[in-house]
Structure formats: C-alpha cells, structure tokens
Amino acid sequence: MSNSVKTINPATGKVIREFETISDQQLQDKIEKTHEAFLDWKQRSFDERGALIRKVGDLLVENQDRLSKLITEEMGKPINQAPGELQLCQGICHYSADNAASFLADEERDLPGGRALVSHQPIGVIFGIQPWNFPFYQVIRYTIANLMAGNTVLLKHAPNVWGCAEALEDIFREAGMPENVFNVLYIQEDQASQVTEHKRVRGVTFTGSAATGRKIAAAAGEHLKKTVLELGSNDAFLVLEDADIDKAVDACVTGRINNNGQTCVAAKRFVVVDAVYEQFRDAYLAKMKQVEFGDPSDENTQLGPIAREDLRDNLHAQVKESIEKGATCLTGGEVPDREGYFYPVTVLENVTPGMPAYDGELFGPVASLIRAKDEADAIRIANDSVYGLGGGIFSEDEKRAERLARDHFDTGMVSINGYYIAQPNLPFGGVKDSGYGREHGGFGMREFVNSKSLMIAQ
The missing domain is CATH 3.40.605.10 (Aldehyde Dehydrogenase; Chain A, domain 1)
Incomplete structure (x- = not known):
C-alpha cells in the first residue's frame, strides 16, 4: 500500500x-x-x-x-x-x-x-x-x-x-x-x-x-x-397550493445548486401539489436551464465540478437508473466531454418509489420533481424516506406551514418559504438514517x- x-x-x-x-x-x-x-x-x-x-x-x-x-x-x-x-x-x-x-x-x-x-x-x-x-x-x-x-x-x-x-x-x-x-x-x-x-x-x-x-x-x-x-438525506421541499411560486422557484434553485449540489441539507426532492405542479415545473425548469457549469475559480461561476471522479460517475449512474425505471429527463443528464469532473444541472420528472432519484441521495445538481395530489399527500411523500435531516415548505399561510413542519414533518430541520443551511444558534441534525x-x-x-x-x- x-x-x-x-x-x-x-x-x-x-x-x-x-x-x-x-x-x-x-x-x-x-x-x-x-x-x-x-x-x-x-x-x-x-x-x-x-x-x-x-x-x-x-x-x-x-x-x-x-x-x-x-x-x-x-x-x-x-x-x-x-x-x-x-x-x-x-x-x-x-x-x-x-x-x-x-x-x-x-x-x-x-x-x-x-x-x-x-x-x-x-x-x-x-x-x-x-x-x-x-x-x-x-x-x-x-x-x-x-x-x-x-x-x-x-x-x-x-x-x-x-x-x-x-x-x-x-x-x-x-x-x-x-x-x-x-x-x-x-x-x-x-x-x-x-x-x-x-x-x-x-x-x-x-x-x-x-x-x-x-x-x-x-x-x-x-x-x-x-x-x-x-x-x-434526500430532503423534500413541499410546494403547496397557496405558495408564492416565484419565491419557491428561487429558493429551490439555490437549494439544489448551492455548493455544486453537494450538501447534506440540499433541497433534493421537490414535492409539488397537483394544483400548481405545471406552473412550478415550467418556471423551475426555465431557471435551472440558465445555470451553467464552469471554472469554479471564476467569480461569476454558479456551478463547479463534482468533487471526485468516482462521485461524478456514481451520480450519473443514479440518474441513468432512474431514467431506465421511468423518470423523464427534462434537462441535463449527460456527462460533458471535457476535463474535470463536471455534471450539468439535471431535472427529472415522473420520479417514483424504487428509483434512486426518489429513494436515494443524489449528491450533485440533480432535482427530482414529484407530483402530489394535495397537502396530505405531499407530507406523506416527504416522510416516505429512510432519511430525515432537513426539508422545506412553501405556503403563504405561515401558521399552517409552521404546524405542518412542527407536527407532521419527520425531519430534524425545516425551512419555511426559504432555503437555510446551518445556523450557529440552532440545533443541527437529523432522524432515521x-x-x-x-x-x-x-x-x-x-x-x-x-x-x-x-x-x-x-
């Protein structure tokens, strides 16, 4: 050795x-x-x-x-x-x-x-x-x-x-x-x-x-x-019927690409109720498509490379397997032909249980869109995970969102109407796996x- x-x-x-x-x-x-x-x-x-x-x-x-x-x-x-x-x-x-x-x-x-x-x-x-x-x-x-x-x-x-x-x-x-x-x-x-x-x-x-x-x-x-x-974790961010869609899209883009998508409390699964699903999906996809990877030492770069070659290859394998099992790739999903371990912003739709994009943790700029019937179904999907580190809720009824987060979201941390990571004065940690x-x-x-x-x- x-x-x-x-x-x-x-x-x-x-x-x-x-x-x-x-x-x-x-x-x-x-x-x-x-x-x-x-x-x-x-x-x-x-x-x-x-x-x-x-x-x-x-x-x-x-x-x-x-x-x-x-x-x-x-x-x-x-x-x-x-x-x-x-x-x-x-x-x-x-x-x-x-x-x-x-x-x-x-x-x-x-x-x-x-x-x-x-x-x-x-x-x-x-x-x-x-x-x-x-x-x-x-x-x-x-x-x-x-x-x-x-x-x-x-x-x-x-x-x-x-x-x-x-x-x-x-x-x-x-x-x-x-x-x-x-x-x-x-x-x-x-x-x-x-x-x-x-x-x-x-x-x-x-x-x-x-x-x-x-x-x-x-x-x-x-x-x-x-x-x-x-x-x-594979943190779920819930977009409810009364959400401010522009606010939700901005936070969910940041939450997915921050640190090149390699954050344990990144927004990874986007669970959107049926009433606003298409509106959110179209706006989210448009904004994600604007994010290009590039030289991380350039001050204007939003997305750098995956940290190691094996991690990039594993991420791509998870994307491919999800697509083979029925997910639809709306953008990205291809390893670029260039030096370095880059991976493009990728958005997957029709994500269901049994796919890595639903069950696993995709450590990179890959977003999983999941359609929920209503608020109760959205919470069920959010909690349908072996993980429980972070998560998010978007709703203009702040008190209702607070009740959902406190009483029903089985996770250690919840962001409401925004995307937050660690705060020195708040407990950080999770439950389950x-x-x-x-x-x-x-x-x-x-x-x-x-x-x-x-x-x-x-």
Missing part, C-alpha cells in the same frame, strides 16, 4: 499535492499527546478557552481570500461561495465562545435532606471523521463545541481536502491554541479503527454516508463509546460531556 495521498483539482483532474501518511506508532503517539493536552485544557476557564476560539474564527475570516482559493482548488466550490463558509465558521466560534459558560453551567436541583448539583464535565479526546464538502465548516462544527466544553480533538479529514486540514492546523497554531489540543491525523482509511478503539479516545463523531455511519457506530459501540452521526445527536445551538457542547450528579447532605 502506498504511504502517500494525492489531492486532485476536480476542475482539471490534475494532482495538486502529495501528502505522506503517518505510521501506526506515530498515530499512537499523537493520540497520547492529545490526551496529555486534555489534562491541562480541561482546567482552563471558559473565558480563556473562548478568547482562543474567537481568535480562530477571526483568523479564518482574515485569511478568507487565501483559504477560499484552497477550498475551490481542492473540492471545486465556486469561489464566490467559499467566503460564506469561512464567515459561518467565525459565527460558530463567536457564538460558542460567548455562550458555553451558560450552556455548561452547574445546575442546582432539589434533593430531600440536602441539595444537589448537576455538573457538565469534559470527558477527554473526541475523534472526528469529516467529509470534504465543507472542508472548514465540517471541522469547525464539532471541534469548537468540544474545545469549549474542555475536550481535545482529533481530526481524520477526507483525503481530497488535506490541504484544508493542514491550513486549519496552522490557523489554530497562529491563534495561540496550546499544542496537541487540536490534532490532524494524516492516516490511511484502515488506520482509523486504531483511533476508535484506543482507550484515550472517549467519543466519535462522523459526518458522511449512512452506510459508513453504520460501520463507525458499530465499531464505536463495540468499545462502548458514544457517537454523533450526521449522515445523508440521517443519524442522531445534535450540533450547534449549544446542543453540540453537551454531546460529549459527563453530566455528573453531586448529592450533598445538609
């Missing part, structure tokens, strides 16, 4: 850099050093941790031009979208630094014949296995919450964005973070099990596919270690702590 990993520019198919992986012994040493760093870090005050965390966020934005180019080069994100990812990271850093002390404060509880305290204490080294699609945000999302809680962090990042992982290490160092509080592991896939089973590692968090999530949860469970899993556990909004800070009962007799 080769001891090196190549990063490849998906817009050209050309190698950017080659990284050497570390040995098993070096890996063991890294884990031990991260544990040793925990013994000091856990004793630092929220104010001290917070000042360093705020500095990390500020440095990410101060360096956003350089880091944006790196994101675009390694995973193909349009350059005009990259600063937004780094600004979100800053928002997470500031929110966590400002609120950790209140989220993790000791709580007084009643106790017969005495008094009681509940204290939320850090537990140790947390291992994060993260994907490439938001190479800075995905790491910041779990790292910052855990560092503010007093844990230390190991990162196994996706190999195609190791340059971003390296840049994050540099930012943490520049911010003055103590050595080994945040450590990147440049390891082969088969070395990850050594981290999960190590006695110093107390929790595992993973973002990626449901299939891999099952394996990681099983491996961690064998060692009685808690996991947080943020897995895939989209995983379990929550990040952001203070919830992530309590995932890997020991909520300890102190019972004091009076």
